[in-house]
Amino acid sequence: MSPPGTERDAAAAGPAPAAPAPPAIKTPVTVEEARLRTILDSMVEAVYVTDATGRVTLTNRALEALIARDVVGRRAKNVIRSKELKRAIRRARKRNQATDVELESVIGDKIHSFHAQVSPLPDGEGVVTVLHDVTRLREADRIRRDFVTNASHELRTPLTAIRGFAETLRDGAYKNPTDAERFLDAILRHAKRLQRLAEDITLLAQAEAPGDDDEPVALDVRGAIRECAASLESFAKERDVRLSLELADEPLVLELSGRAFEHIVLNLIENAIKYSHAGGEVVVAARAAEHHVVVEVRDRGVGIPEKYRERIFERFYRVDKGRSRHEGGTGLGLSIVRNLVRRMGGRIEVESAVDVGSTFRVRLPVPGSVED
Ligand SMILES: Nc1ncnc2c1ncn2[C@@H]1O[C@H](COP(=O)(O)OP(=O)(O)OP(=O)(O)O)[C@@H](O)[C@H]1O
Ligand SMILES: [Mg+2]
Structure with a gap:
């Protein structure tokens, strides 16, 4: 030098x-x-x-x-x-x-x-x-490590339960038909949870991987929303929650992957029902706004305290772990949703008040229009 x-x-x-x-x-x-x-x-x-x-x-x-x-x-x-x-x-x-x-x-x-x-x-x-x-590299390492820790923790819970019930059965509980049925049901429930976890982890990986999208197609999202609501109608009834739609009269056409869009809407409606009280109401609305289509899912459920409002989009994050787990939730739902929305060039936001309810709002860009 x-x-x-x-x-x-x-x-x-x-x-x-x-x-x-x-x-x-x-x-x-x-x-x-x-x-x-x-x-x-x-x-x-x-x-x-x-x-x-x-x-x-x-x-x-x-x-x-x-x-x-x-x-x-x-x-x-x-x-x-x-x-x-x-x-x-x-x-x-x-x-x-x-x-x-x-x-x-x-x-x-x-x-x-x-x-x-x-x-x-x-x-x-x-x-x-x-x-x-190497700040970014270290940060990515930390996120990956956290993910592995969380995922293995989530896997361990149902696995431990399955093993415990299976051992109890083998040690003689199978001789009592009532016990046997109860334990087999529990094994089945935990096995389903494991399956759901594995599926959600795969979905999250897909939602995060660049260039892995379905070919976008022109789609009137009102039809997709109607189908999502119909498929969750019986779940809403089970919970004594009224599910209604407020859709624009005119077509709301976007260019996107229909599967990903349905995934977003299903997740938000399912959450809204899950975190509602019996007798509650969930409204799914869709309307055109400047350069965007706005889809809203509103509930009058438990609400989300202010300090958790950003955190709920993190992987595995649940405000009430016990309640979510009881529902078979993995805490991956909203992180998958946020990734999918971002990939569509959109944004998701939440407004909520404890014991009043929550509104999840998704804005998706209309093809060919300039962002406002
Ligand atoms: N509509 C809602 N009302 C109140 N809390 C909500 C609502 N939607 C989500 N949350 C909170 O955000 C957390 C994260 O939601 P997310 O959908 O990621 O996970 P989950 O519903 O617990 O599990 P999964 O979606 O994997 O079944 C939930 O555990 C819950 O505490
Ligand atoms: Mg969820």
Whole structure:
């Protein structure tokens, strides 16, 4: 790497971080420096060089974008605050040793995760630090780990129950027909729960995988809504909930996968019925709005406390775990719905008041119209 020169001085004095390299002066050194500057600035990794006194002598554009200020001439320990990094830079300077470190550091108001490579420069004069921002990667890892933990927990509950009932049967309960029937019913119920869980996990994976959609077709969504409501009519009756429709008189044509749309509507209606009181009412409405079709599912059920209103869209999240589990729910329903809605270019929102009821509203874009 080249020693400090005009290039760095210009960068230190320059007002904007994204300032292009100064016009090339045709001496071999400047050409070399310009080359180096271009290489550094085209890197996605943030780079900075420190001298023997621990001051920054050179940075690249990615570093300036990351920390949003010019740090040439400042002490390196104030650039990215991290004990591990400080130690690695010292090791490179004093013992001429290169190190890779994983670290976290607060920049602005956000915690960033980095993989840093710290190497001494050949001339023994300074140290170069290359920072890969792996914040997103770490976040994705965490989400994946949470998912596996939650999924295995959800799988374990019915499996433990099935095993327990089967063992009790084998140990003699099968001789008593009443017990035998009761335990077999329980096994069947838990097996169904497992099956549902497996199906929902597959559906979620499909809803999250890009490019896995059915071919969109032009569809009057009123027909699809009528069919969804009809298929849940007996469930509503069972719960003593009145299910009614408020559909626009004119066709509401959207271009989408009919299967995915039905999945959204079925899930929302099923929730509305499940979380209603006996004697309650669920209304499914659909109307045209500017550039959108709005589908609403309203209930007068238990409602959702404000603090949970965003969380209910997370995978496996249930406000009342006991109640949901009793219903055979997995807590994946709304996360699947939200993924499907987003893939259609739409939005979902919820309004709710405890013991008054909830309204889930889905806005789906009308083909060819401009988003408002
Ligand atoms: N209409 C509603 N009224 C009140 N609470 C609701 C309503 N819809 C969803 N919730 C809350 O949001 C949680 C998450 O809903 P979601 O549909 O994802 O899961 P679930 O209904 O429990 O299970 P699943 O949909 O997998 O059967 C529910 O457990 C419930 O606490
Ligand atoms: Mg649900």
